[in-house]
Amino acid sequence: MKEEKDGMAVFFCHCDGEVSGMVDVPAVMEYAATLPKVTIVEEHEHLCSKEGIARLKEVLRDGKVDRVVMAACSPRTHGDIFLNAVESVGINEYLVEFANLREQCAWVHEDREEATEKAKDLVRMAVFRAMELEPLDRIKLSIFPSVLVIGGGVAGMEAALNIASKGFKVVIVERAEEIGGRVRKLSTTFPTISCGIPCRHDCPECEFTPKVEEIYAAGNIEVLTSAELVDVEGRIGDYKVKVRRKVGEGEEEVRDLNVGTVIIATGSRTFDPGRIPDYGYEFEDVITSEELELMYLQTRKGGGGAKLLRPSDGRVPKRVDFIQCVGSRGLKPGSNPYCSITCCLYAIGHARAIKEMYPDTEVYIHYTNIQAPYRGFEEYYAETSSLGIKFVRGAVDKVEEQGGQLFIGYEDADLQRREEATTDLVVLSVGQEPSDNTTKLSEMFHVERDIDGFFMEVNPRVVAEDKTGVFVAGCALGPRNIRYAVADGRAAAENAIRLMEQGFVEVEPVIPVVDEDKCIRCGVCESLCRYEGIKVGEAEAAEVIAALCRGCGLCVASCPAKALQMKYYSDDQLRTLLRTAFSMPVAVAEAERG
Amino acid sequence: MFPKIITFCCNWCAYPGADFAGISHFKYPVNARIIRVMCSGRVDPGLVLEAFISGADGVMVMGCHPGECHYEHGNYEAERRIKLLRYLFDKYELGGKRLRVEWIAASEGRKFAEVTADFVETVRKIGAFQEKAREILEVMKDTFYGERLRLALGAASRALDSGADGEKYEETLKKIAEEEMKKYRVLQTLRKEGELCVRVVAEKLGLSLRETFDCFLDLKHEGLIEEGDIGEDRYMIYGFVRGER
Numbered sequence: 090m091k092e093e094k095d096g097m098a099v100f101f102c103h104c105d106g107e108v109s110g111m112v113d114v115p116a117v118m119e120y121a122a123t124l125p126k127v128t129i130v131e132e133h134e135h136l137c138s139k140e141g142i143a144r145l146k147e148v149l150r151d152g153k154v155d156r157v158v159m160a161a162c163s164p165r166t167h168g169d170i171f172l173n174a175v176e177s178v179g180i181n182e183y184l185v186e187f188a189n190l191r192e193q194c195a196w197v198h199e200d201r202e203e204a205t206e207k208a209k210d211l212v213r214m215a216v217f218r219a220m221e222l223e224p225l226d227r228i229k230l231s232i233f234p235s236v237l238v239i240g241g242g243v244a245g246m247e248a249a250l251n252i253a254s255k256g257f258k259v260v261i262v263e264r265a266e267e268i269g270g271r272v273r274k275l276s277t278t279f280p281t282i283s284c285g286i287p288c289r290h291d292c293p294e295c296e297f298t299p300k301v302e303e304i305y306a307a308g309n310i311e312v313l314t315s316a317e318l319v320d321v322e323g324r325i326g327d328y329k330v331k332v333r334r335k336v337g338e339g340e341e342e343v344r345d346l347n348v349g350t351v352i353i354a355t356g357s358r359t360f361d362p363g364r365i366p367d368y369g370y371e372f373e374d375v376i377t378s379e380e381l382e383l384m385y386l387q388t389r390k391g392g393g394g395a396k397l398l399r400p401s402d403g404r405v406p407k408r409v410d411f412i413q414c415v416g417s418r419g420l421k422p423g424s425n426p427y428c429s430i431t432c433c434l435y436a437i438g439h440a441r442a443i444k445e446m447y448p449d450t451e452v453y454i455h456y457t458n459i460q461a462p463y464r465g466f467e468e469y470y471a472e473t474s475s476l477g478i479k480f481v482r483g484a485v486d487k488v489e490e491q492g493g494q495l496f497i498g499y500e501d502a503d504l505q506r507r508e509e510a511t512t513d514l515v516v517l518s519v520g521q522e523p524s525d526n527t528t529k530l531s532e533m534f535h536v537e538r539d540i541d542g543f544f545m546e547v548n549p550r551v552v553a554e555d556k557t558g559v560f561v562a563g564c565a566l567g568p569r570n571i572r573y574a575v576a577d578g579r580a581a582a583e584n585a586i587r588l589m590e591q592g593f594v595e596v597e598p599v600i601p602v603v604d605e606d607k608c609i610r611c612g613v614c615e616s617l618c619r620y621e622g623i624k625v626g627e628a629e630a631a632e633v634i635a636a637l638c639r640g641c642g643l644c645v646a647s648c649p650a651k652a653l654q655m656k657y658y659s660d661d662q663l664r665t666l667l668r669t670a671f672s673m674p675v676a677v678a679e680a681e682r683g
Numbered sequence: 684m685f686p687k688i689i690t691f692c693c694n695w696c697a698y699p700g701a702d703f704a705g706i707s708h709f710k711y712p713v714n715a716r717i718i719r720v721m722c723s724g725r726v727d728p729g730l731v732l733e734a735f736i737s738g739a740d741g742v743m744v745m746g747c748h749p750g751e752c753h754y755e756h757g758n759y760e761a762e763r764r765i766k767l768l769r770y771l772f773d774k775y776e777l778g779g780k781r782l783r784v785e786w787i788a789a790s791e792g793r794k795f796a797e798v799t800a801d802f803v804e805t806v807r808k809i810g811a812f813q814e815k816a817r818e819i820l821e822v823m824k825d826t827f828y829g830e831r832l833r834l835a836l837g838a839a840s841r842a843l844d845s846g847a848d849g850e851k852y853e854e855t856l857k858k859i860a861e862e863e864m865k866k867y868r869v870l871q872t873l874r875k876e877g878e879l880c881v882r883v884v885a886e887k888l889g890l891s892l893r894e895t896f897d898c899f900l901d902l903k904h905e906g907l908i909e910e911g912d913i914g915e916d917r918y919m920i921y922g923f924v925r926g927e928r
Binding site: 163165166189191192193194195196197198199200203204206207210211214535537540599609611613614616617619639640641642643645646647648649650651655658660663664666667668670671672 | 733
């Protein structure tokens with residue numbers, strides 16, 4: 090016979106004095122014991138500790154309770170630990186409610202008496218809401234074992250190789266004619282600075298080609314170049330994707346793909362310095378770092394290694410000025426507020442290469458401060474200073490050309506003076522910003538972007554659940570150098586692999602339910618939902634698509650007919666919180682008075 | 684304790700923001716009770732009014748900053764509702780400042796504490812609700828749970844997305860809300876006093892005969908009231924709450 094369980098347990102955590110220092114826990118416990126349905130009131134010095142969890146389980150196992158209130162820290166702090174413990178003894182995790190006595194009570198008030206009274210209110214609210222909760226089961230969704238990788242740069246390539254090595258199918262969609270991304274355009278990379286063969290040709294192909302070959306050699310990676318996503322439908326685990334691809338002169342084909350997860354590795358684009366007039370980008374001998382790379386790659390093809398030649402007259406410059414933070418760190422109006430991370434390192438690398446190729450050429454680097462806390466970089470930087478490269482701290486305020494001569498005006502903050510000088514070549518160390526397809530992709534897959542427009546880095550402590558199956562890697566998340574982009578690719582691959590190996594994902598059942606008798610099929614819910622989580626089709630009433638619904642409850646609060654109710658955040662549950670926030674609900678108080 | 688404050692916090696920005704105030708030990712008054720919802724867009728305006736009816740003196744809705752809503756646009760819906768509520772609170776002399784929408788990022792613990800302290804002070808200055816407030820709040824609750832206003836509110840973003848004039852739409856919302864308020868005041872009067880005719884209700888509520896008559900028609904049409912006896916002229920039509928005779 091099934092054991093009858095209908096009591097409620099309230100657990101109090103002292104948090105080693107963090108709660109009990111400001112809240113009179115015994116007084117609140119005494120109060121909790123008087124609340125309806127509460128059969129167990131327990132306390133522990135440190136509930137999230139091993140002993141605390143053990144005690145929690147022990148009490149719940151013997152306790153004949155089916156609902157639990159945790160009067161402890163924020164549910165966002167140790168909520169998962171408690172929920173797991175509660176589930177492990179057979180109590181549904183959706184029958185647990187929290188009273189946030191630490192972050193939202195003990196830590197923010199100064200009067201012990203007031204804080205204790207508030208703590209009683211919070212516990213009362215939690216107990217009454219817990220009574221209203223219903224057990225819910227997580228929703229299980231299947232995962233199709235195939236991955237779409239958008240972007241064939243180093244991050245995307247690494248992700249693809251990792252996934253393929255586990256035997257899963259991968260499709261790489263690359264916008265350009267060949268894979269490789271920006272790294273393909275770099276003449277040398279840190280820390281090797283060359284391919285390792287001391288031929289002085291420094292071709293990236295030496296390092297890079299084997300990686301590309303590996304991609305093409307892997308039997309289960311399909312590479313679609315000159316291709317772009319045009320449409321996406323579906324859910325985590327089952328996406329139907331349309332890819333348009335150039336297949337010849339003026340010819341296109343549209344491919345339909347079915348994938349379970351997606352990795353976005355679309356990189357970033359470099360800042361266009363034409364947007365800031367101070368830098369004189371309109372002059373021929375003012376170039377970006379990217380154009381400098383291109384010059385090296387092109388001159389190499391002529392044999393005899395890379396050459397540095399002024400665009401205007403093809404001569405070797407006698408003086409080169411690098412300007413740092415172009416478009417970064419909010420230095421000038423029109424620039425982005427953040428640091429682009431890679432520019433210090435590549436400017437120093439370029440400066441050294443120039444000094445090595447042309448020892449008589451003077452090289453200046455105008456910087457505000459050098460940023461690059463990578464392994465080995467500090468040593469590289471320190472060594473550079475001794476090579477005769479001049480580091481000038483301060484802003485550049487003028488780049489002008491008069492009669493074919495470049496002039497540069499800048500501050501030398503260390504000498505506390507302003508300088509003007511003639512120069513032969515100015516290289517702008519341009520920063521990075523979101524790729525131009527970032528907005529489109531974020532809308533297609535409902536992946537959040539951060540304040541700078543890059544894809545949001547997911548903090549698993551903040552966002553516990555992913556309902557997209559879309560993982561982002563590399564510079565699409567913000568500027569980073571090659572090794573971190575590669576590491577991102579690996580991490581994204583691991584996420585996709587984990588889902589595919591499991592074969593399914595379980596998502597939160599916090600979704601609306603439709604009262605079909607009340608629904609008037611007005612379509613407000615459907616029009617407000619950005620996730621296609623609710624639809625009014627041919628059926629009698631709106632229909633919730635559990636796999637797509639994100640559980641925000643916007644439709645519920647907007648439904649003209651009040652035909653929608655939210656699981657776990659129902660109107661009645663919220664109403665209960667309102668009615669118990671400051672005193673006992675009227676009905677209970679009256680019943681008690683008899 | 685006065686004032687009593689209900690603060691709705693979204694799960695992604697405002698609630699962690701409140702937690703962060705705690706982690707940083709920023710102090711604020713004890714008056715506010717936080718209610719967590721997944722999105723500020725989940726906060727039904729009817730529930731906001733129920734908060735007041737349940738004894739709150741002020742209600743705040745806190746969500747993610749514009750453009751940063753975890754659900755893309757729920758915060759704008761929250762703002763639209765609270766703005767309309769504020770307008771009506773001012774119009775019916777309940778004190779629009781008892782309502783506030785705030786954007787709190789997860790990192791803005793200090794802002795959370797400051798805004799809470801400031802709101803408590805603001806509501807303290809407004810003072811307690813007057814005796815008659817409860818009736819108005821009940822009518823307003825009916826209005827915001829009513830289909831007509833909810834349809835207009837719910838269709839707002841679709842209309843604005845397809846190029847409707849934002850200010851005009853806001854004016855329309857206000858107009859609909861005011862009309863609905865009248866209608867539900869009539870209903871409330873009939874609920875309280877039983878069967879009455881248009882003329883008497885109009886006098887009681889200080890409404891014109893014509894608009895009261897329209898309210899009767901609407902209420903009858905929606906099936907909320909039934910027609911009773913008919914007197915000498917059209918304004919002597921009696922109505923009573925459906926099923927209550």
